[in-house]
Amino acid sequence: MFSPAAGTYTSAQTVILNTGTTPEGATLRFTTNGMDPTPLSPIYTNGIILPLGSGITQVKVRGFLDGWIPSSVVSATYNITGQVVFNNPVFAPAAGTYANAVHITVNTTIPADAIIRYTTDGSEPTESSPATEGGITLSAMNTAYTVKVKAFKPDWISSATQTAVYVLTGQAEIASPTFDPAPGIYQQAQSVSISNSLIPTNATIRYTLDGSNPTASSPVYSAPIPIPLDSxxxxxxxxFAENWTPSEVYVGHYTVTGQVVFDIDPVFSPSPGIYATAQVVNVSQPYPADATIHYTLDGSEPTQEDPILTRSINLSDLDTAYTIKVKAFKSDWIASDTQIANYQITGQVSFGGTIFTPEAGAYQTAQDVEISATVYPLGSQIRYSLNGEDPTEESDLYEPGMLFNVPVNTPEFSLKIRAFNADWSPSEVLTGIYSVTGTVQLAESLFSPAPGTFTLAQTVSLSAPILPTDAVLRYTTDGSDPTEKSPAYTAPIMIPLHTDLLILKVRGFSENWISSEVITGSYIVTGTLSDPLFSLESGTYGNSGDYENGLSIELSGDPDVIGLNIYYSTDGSDPTEDSILYTEPITVPEMAQNFTIRAKAIKKDWISSGISEETYSYLMLPLNVRTVTYEGYVRVLWGSPTTRSLDGFNVYRKASNESDFRKLNDELVPVSQTIGSDHYYDDYEIANNMSYQYYVKAVYNGMESVESTITGAEYQSSELDVTENSRAYPNPAENSTTLQIRLSRNDNVQITVSIFDFAGKKVRTLTGANLNTNLVEIIWDLKNDSGTKVGRGTYFARIQASDSAKRSEKVIKISVK
Structure with missing residues (x-):
């Protein structure tokens, strides 16, 4: 059937079918997608082409002929491969010269599952050569590699061989010894040569002198490098060589020295001379800075065995002459010249013995003070000051036997002394402070604000004491006299609102002083009264529940304020002390509307409250609210508590499937709409098998009362009927008449009205909208279907009401004028 036969081929194939069939003339149809041929499959006309690389293809053939059963399906499976090829680029990195080992990644092939095998010696890869899985690593330096790769796959033609040449060089070298002379310390200038024995021989030497590593842009070495003195x-x-890794960095350190010198003037600081105090002598830094300084203080020549100067030289012994010699040493350097400085240290004048007689302190009687101290060295002069400043050589000179008088009530008497002598430092300043006290004196106007009665919270400040000014003010607020343990005044004293009486007592205290007398101030701080509170908020109330026997309003004021009065008015005026004094609950009159109560709290020495205001209405409620269920509607009945100022009523309803009540009537239910002594409202907008709740509100002068008691009703009707109380009005009619149709229920009820004349001829057909109400009104304009008004006479309206369950009819007689 198939030529060539099914199988695997490495070249494109054209499959020829044997077209001989029984019976002759049948059509061969074929598929190559694995599906069985159908009458819609391609018709075989000549060879079926299977291109190179098309893979596995199943050719299915079937014969079709009109009026004959199709033949069985004949199939043959072909696998068409081809030659494996590489994706480009084949090698990564590309062929070339490298200074380091190279790891080569070989690209994928088409097909992707071919196995890639390689050689690195230039020979042709075979199926037994190593596979490239994981890449090819070339690591031998100074080697040229010829890498060849070839891809193999069963039933496929092997790929063409791909070749790449890689050359690995290495790292350049400088032969040892690298430097001549060898690195080290020298005392003469040097000229350093670098070895010219290199690998590779054409390498170039580059160098640096700044501590950085040489790069390919650093200076080229071409002649010996000079190293000067003191460097x-x-x-x-x-x-460096092209395609070679730069050599390691070769380092040579050279030091050329000289003589250490002290090149910074002055060498000694402070300068040599006579000083009255111990001195700390600093020596300037030599060159080079890391030279070591050795010194002596006895005039001998410094050696490296003498003390090392690490910071400074401390000349602390008084009455002493010092000869300082310093010399700087450094290894491989000539020692510096010796530097010499002479210092004479005298000292500080000092006091001895008892300094002042009597000793400094606090006294209650006047004192005569004498300076009784001795001084060293002899011949030093004592100078003094009484103004608090430190004595100088220009201050008053103290003569033996002088006395300083300190009188009574002297808070502070300061006597300062200091001794002076030529070439000596002045003594330290000694101070004697004397205090001769008395009674603490307070300011005449101690309190601010002055004691009294206030309506705002107060902050009481105390004036500073007069004498002494640093006396401590201590106070009490409990009526007791202050003691040294009472609170100290440090900040203004707060007196809050609602303070009936605060007695503030103050006394001044100071060490070694007699306490002041006690000063007393009495303060009363009232405040602003809170607005009166009402027992009920503004609103409309009715004669039910808590208010069945009337509406009474209670007023209350701030419970923390005793003795306040509440005054009120009901005429709209502002309450004053001349208004009504609240003593008992205020009664809101029956049938009162917008009855306003205005109240105000008043108390002597207090700021009166603001005006509180509430407005009330007390209206009578509809009585004995109840329901009666009729065929087609629910009737709500109630009694009227009063007819005074009564405008009418509003009726509210909530069905069992609703959450809120809603008003049923668009206009007030008239007061005149009664049955006997009861008012009523008929609710036709009802549904079968539904429960309802109702309440009624009376309206007085445009204001609704609160709701009445709630009554309930459940409407049930099993039959659809046009009830007997359906009618037409007006009847007789002159211009139009309204057919008022009352239903027992209305669940998707359709209404049709046919108008017949006396002879039984239909003159008009009317339909009613499908409303959710049992009371339906349809207007007849007394015209026939042609739009012409009918003549006078008797007509009959046949009402047909129907739903999915039943149909009901009724005939109403209408007279037309």
């Missing part, structure tokens, strides 16, 4: 130089050298 410290580090030579860094490196060999």
């Amino acid at each position: 410290d130089i580090t030579i860094r050298a490196r060999a």
Whole structure:
């Protein structure tokens, strides 16, 4: 059937079918997608082409002929492969020269599952050569590699061989010894040469002198490098060659020294000379800075065995002459010249013995003070001051036997002394402070504000004491006299609102002083009265529940304020002390509307409250509210408590499937709409098998009362009927008449009205809207279906009401004028 036969091929194939069929003339149809051929499959006309790389294809063939059963399906499976090819680029990194080991990644093939095998010696890869899985690593330096790769896959033609040449060089070198002379310390200028024995021989030497590593842009070494005197130089050298890794960095450190010198003037600080105090002598830094300074204080020549100067030289012994010698040493350097400085340290004048007689302190009697101290050295002069400033050589000179008088009521008497002598530091300043006291004196106007009665919270400040000014004010607020343990006044004293009486007592205290007399101030702080509170909020109330026997309003004031009075008015005026004094609950009159009570709290020495105001209405409620269920509607009945100022009523309803009550009537139910002594309202907008709740509100002069008691009703009607109380009005009619149709229920009821004349001829057909109410009104304009008004006479309206369960009829007679 198939030529060539089913199988695997590495080249494109054209499959020829044997077209001989029984019976002759049948049509061969074929598929290559694995599906069985149908009458809609392609018709075989010549060879079926299977292109290179098309993979596995199942060719299915079937013969079709009109009026014959199709043949069985004949199939053959072909696998068409081809030659494996590489995706580009084949090698990564690309072929070339490298200074380091290289890891080569070989790209994928088409098909992707071919196995790639390689050689690195230039030979042709075979199926037994290593696979490239994980890549190819070339690591031998100074080696040229010829890498060849080839991809293999069963039933496929192997790929073309791909070739890449890689050359690995290495790292350049400078032969040892690298530097001549060898790195080290020298006392003469040097000229340093760098070895020219290199690998590779064409490498270039580059160098730096700044501590950085040489790069390919650093200076090229071409001649010896000079190292001058008194220098410290580090030579860094490196060999570079194209396609080679730069050599390691070769380092040579050279130091050429000289003589240490003290090149900063002055060498000694402070300068040599005579000083009255101990001195700390600093020595300037030599060159080079890391030279070590040795010194002596006895005039001998410093050696490296003498003390090392690390910070400074402390000349602390008084009455002493010092000869300082310093010399700087440094390894491989010539020691500096010796530096010499002479210092004479005298000292500070000092006091001895008892300084003042009597000793400094606090006294209650006048004192005569004498300076009784001795001084060293002899011949020093004592100078004094009485103004608090430190004595100087220009201050008054103290003569032996002088007395300083300190009188009574002297808070502070300060006597300062200091001794002076040529070439000596003045003594320290000694101070004697004397205090001769008395009675603490307070300010005449101690309190601010002055004691009294206030309506606002107060902050009482106390004036500072007169004498002494640093006396401590202590106070009490409980009526007791202040003691030294009472609170000290540090900040204004707060007196809050509602303070009936606060007695503030103050006394001044100071160490070694007689306490002041007690000063008393009495303060009363009232405040602003709170607005009166009403027992009920503004609103409309009715004669039910808590208010069945009347509406009474209670007033209350601030419970923390005793003795306040509440005055009120009901005429709209502002309450004053001349208004009505509240003593008992206020009665709101029956049938009162917008009855306003205005109240105000008043108390002597207090700021009166603001005016509180509430407005009340007390209206009578409809009585004995109840319901009666009729065929087609629910009747709500109630009694009227009064007819005074009564405008009418509003009726509210809530069905069992509703959450809120809603008003049923668009206009007030008239007071005149009664049955006997009861008012009523007929609710036709009802549904079968539904429960309802109702309440009624009376309206007086446009104001609704609160709701009445709630009554309930459940409407049930099993039959659809046009009830007997359906009618037409007006009847007789002159211009139009309204057919008022009352239903026993209305669940999707359709209403049709046919008008017949006396002879039984239909003159008009009317339909009613499908409303959710049992009371339906349809207007007939007394015209026939042609729009012409009918003549005078008797007509009959046949009402047909129907729903999905039943149909009901009724005929109403109408007279037309």
